[in-house]
Amino acid sequence: MTILNIVYFTIVRNLRDRRTLMQMMALPVLMILILGTALNSQFTPATIGTSSVAFLNSDGKWASVSFEEFLHLEEIQELLEVQTVNSYDEGIELIEEGDITALLHIPEGYTTNLQQGKDANIEVVSGIQRGFRITIIENIVESYVNRGNVVQAGAMVGIKGLAYDSQNSLKENTISTEGNIPSSMDYYGITMLVMILMYGANYGLFGIAEDFFGTVGARIKSTPISGYEMYIGKTLGTVLTLFCQALIIVFFTKYVYGVNWGDNLMAIFGICLTLSFFTTGFGIMLCMLSPTRKFATNIINLVVPVFTFLAGGYAPLPNLGKVIGKARYLSPNYIGQRAFFSYIYEGATSNTMYFVLFLWGLSLLTMITAISVGRRQAA
Amino acid sequence: MIVEIRNLIKRYNNNLAVDNVSLTIPEGDIFGLLGPNGAGKTTLINTMLGLTELNEGEIRIFGENFRTSERMIKQNIGIVPQDLAIYNELTAYENLQFFGKLYGLKGGLLKERIEEALKFTGLWEKRKVLPKRFSGGMKRRLNIACAILHRPKLIIMDEPTVGIDPQSRNQILESIKKLNEMGSTIIYTSHYMEEVEEICNNITIIDHGKVIAQGTKDELKNLISLEDRIKIQLTSVNYSLEEGIKRVKGVKECVLEGNTLTVISNKNANNLSGIIEIINQMNIEIQGMDFEKPTLEGVFLTLTGRTLRD
Numbered sequence: 001m002t003i004l005n006i007v008y009f010t011i012v013r014n015l016r017d018r019r020t021l022m023q024m025m026a027l028p029v030l031m032i033l034i035l036g037t038a039l040n041s042q043f044t045p046a047t048i049g050t051s052s053v054a055f056l057n058s059d060g061k062w063a064s065v066s067f068e069e070f071l072h073l074e075e076i077q078e079l080l081e082v083q084t085v086n087s088y089d090e091g092i093e094l095i096e097e098g099d100i101t102a103l104l105h106i107p108e109g110y111t112t113n114l115q116q117g118k119d120a121n122i123e124v125v126s127g128i129q130r131g132f133r134i135t136i137i138e139n140i141v142e143s144y145v146n147r148g149n150v151v152q153a154g155a156m157v158g159i160k161g162l163a164y165d166s167q168n169s170l171k172e173n174t175i176s177t178e179g180n181i182p183s184s185m186d187y188y189g190i191t192m193l194v195m196i197l198m199y200g201a202n203y204g205l206f207g208i209a210e211d212f213f214g215t216v217g218a219r220i221k222s223t224p225i226s227g228y229e230m231y232i233g234k235t236l237g238t239v240l241t242l243f244c245q246a247l248i249i250v251f252f253t254k255y256v257y258g259v260n261w262g263d264n265l266m267a268i269f270g271i272c273l274t275l276s277f278f279t280t281g282f283g284i285m286l287c288m289l290s291p292t293r294k295f296a297t298n299i300i301n302l303v304v305p306v307f308t309f310l311a312g313g314y315a316p317l318p319n320l321g322k323v324i325g326k327a328r329y330l331s332p333n334y335i336g337q338r339a340f341f342s343y344i345y346e347g348a349t350s351n352t353m354y355f356v357l358f359l360w361g362l363s364l365l366t367m368i369t370a371i372s373v374g375r376r377q378a379a
Numbered sequence: 380m381i382v383e384i385r386n387l388i389k390r391y392n393n394n395l396a397v398d399n400v401s402l403t404i405p406e407g408d409i410f411g412l413l414g415p416n417g418a419g420k421t422t423l424i425n426t427m428l429g430l431t432e433l434n435e436g437e438i439r440i441f442g443e444n445f446r447t448s449e450r451m452i453k454q455n456i457g458i459v460p461q462d463l464a465i466y467n468e469l470t471a472y473e474n475l476q477f478f479g480k481l482y483g484l485k486g487g488l489l490k491e492r493i494e495e496a497l498k499f500t501g502l503w504e505k506r507k508v509l510p511k512r513f514s515g516g517m518k519r520r521l522n523i524a525c526a527i528l529h530r531p532k533l534i535i536m537d538e539p540t541v542g543i544d545p546q547s548r549n550q551i552l553e554s555i556k557k558l559n560e561m562g563s564t565i566i567y568t569s570h571y572m573e574e575v576e577e578i579c580n581n582i583t584i585i586d587h588g589k590v591i592a593q594g595t596k597d598e599l600k601n602l603i604s605l606e607d608r609i610k611i612q613l614t615s616v617n618y619s620l621e622e623g624i625k626r627v628k629g630v631k632e633c634v635l636e637g638n639t640l641t642v643i644s645n646k647n648a649n650n651l652s653g654i655i656e657i658i659n660q661m662n663i664e665i666q667g668m669d670f671e672k673p674t675l676e677g678v679f680l681t682l683t684g685r686t687l688r689d
Contacts, residue, residue, distance in 0.1 A: 005480040013468040215462035222428045223481040224453045
């Protein structure tokens with residue numbers, strides 16, 4: 001009952017601190033609107049255009065000519081821009097100069113090998129940098145080869161009329177990215193929520209500072225309750241304060257901004273609760289480790305923007321190299337954001353669970369550290 | 380004895396904050412702990428309350444060792460810290476609700492005690508107001524209310540009147556006397572000797588972590604003086620006045636400087652009326668009188684060579 005009393009009054013006090021409350025609620029709501037609107041174009045899928053390839057037919061017989069005809073089909077020309085080259089070196093040179101993505105080479109003996117039932121390969125030569133275009137090219141070649149295998153197999157058993165038909169080999173589906181990749185509002189809805197929860201470490205810091213080290217702390221410590229009761233009550237009260245604020249942000253952004261929070265809000269609430277525990281523990285730990293409360297506040301105000309940046313919270317980060325790329329894993333924001341993104345957009349609940357468990361592990365670490373340091377200071 | 384402290388030592392690194400202090404506090408007393416800032420009063424209090432670990436010595440409260448009966452002891456102690464220990468975001472009533480529940484009060488009993496404490500401190504009408512709208516004196520009174528609502532047997536007040544107006548101070552001192560009459564033992568720490576002289580029965584004077592004197596007010600004053608001094612301002616003088624005064628029983632010395640007559644008598648001679656009679660016989664009017672009785676400030680000055688406010 002004592003713990004519930006502490007939880008209740010901690011929440012009441014936090015919610016009556018109107019100035020902090022306004023900052024915690026207004027900041028993310030405004031940031032989502034501003035960033036989501038200003039950077040909308042960064043999140044809109046663009047057309048990919050055609051991919052440039054060179055074709056070299058070193059075989060010259062009917063089977064290789066058939067592939068050359070395939071490359072000039074209307075449907076294929078919407079995806080590939082084909083130029084013929086006369087030599088292998090010419091093709092390689094074009095690749096090295098960046099004029100083409102790949103060289104499609106049918107080697108000498110291709111048709112003969114096919115007729116004799118031996119392996120007959122179409123070479124796809126590309127540069128070191130592999131992107132989505134080479135994947136498109138490979139898929140087109142593979143679709144031809146697969147269909148060719150079917151025709152050949154059919155011929156061997158006497159089935160006729162299995163000539164390559166692009167309608168059977170190439171299926172056109174209209175891809176809708178809605179719900180599969182986040183829009184700008186969706187993206188910033190998540191990253192700004194995580195950021196503001198991280199700033200919530202200040203609640204943990206101030207709460208403990210006042211009740212353990214301040215004058216009220218002297219009165220509380222002179223009462224019959226134990227330090228653990230006070231610690232648990234303060235922690236739970238702060239966690240629930242942050243959790244309530246997170247719920248309000250989720251509901252507001254869902255119904256006013258149309259942010260996509262997935263189909264199962266309970267899972268989202270679970271991630272919010274996990275983050276609330278972590279940031280509370282982080283704030284309390286900083287309070288115990290720092291020489292002054294002001295120092296701890298400065299630390300939070302310094303690291304949270306850095307964590308947000310590393311996690312791509314302000315803008316998705318391009319590939320900045322191995323070291324900086326790995327540095328993002330030091331950011332709790334990154335872990336929190338990945339938990340949300342993996343659940344909403346990847347459907348990878350196992351990944352989500354991994355990130356959530358990792359955050360619980362960090363929370364436990366912060367709380368153990370805080371308790372150990374606090375007991376030493378009390379002595 | 381409600382409190383027994385034996386050979387208490389508390390160090391902060393190389394600084395000896397409490398140096399082998401022993402004292403006892405009788406039940407029902409208003410016990411004064413007097414000393415300048417930095418003397419060790421608050422450290423002593425904090426050690427008694429278990430807020431800081433002692434290095435050596437023993438503390439017994441209500442006859443129990445603090446280390447083994449901490450919870451029971453804390454249940455019966457109320458503390459009024461030097462700095463305000465109230466929540467500005469909670470109303471006066473809610474502050475008492477919160478702290479009352481920490482002492483195990485609940486339900487109807489809690490409501491009853493809250494009302495009692497707020498009425499005692501004159502804050503019942505302001506129970507729904509946030510402390511940030513209180514005056515300094517009202518905040519101090521709320522500070523006291525939070526300490527007394529569970530009816531503790533022992534109340535420790537650490538400089539409870541710092542920074543407030545004289546009227547509020549008087550109200551607080553009166554309420555302390557009432558609390559004592561109602562059965563609480565009170566430990567009152569201050570560097571204002573007037574307050575301690577007014578309300579305390581037994582007093583300990585502490586400086587640099589050591590007890591330098593302890594006893595009743597009169598016992599302490601007797602340490603430094605066997606005389607009473609009176610300065611009397613007169614409208615006119617008569618050269619036979621000094622001789623006349625010297626003949627009053629108990630008068631040791633009489634000095635006339637201008638219109639100011641200084642009379643030095645044996646301690647507790649109680650001869651003031653005789654002196655005034657002589658002055659009246661000579662048709663001299665008295666403009667003013669100044670009694671220089673020994674004070675605790677004087678005791679401290681004599682024992683340490685410093686004033687309490689140095």
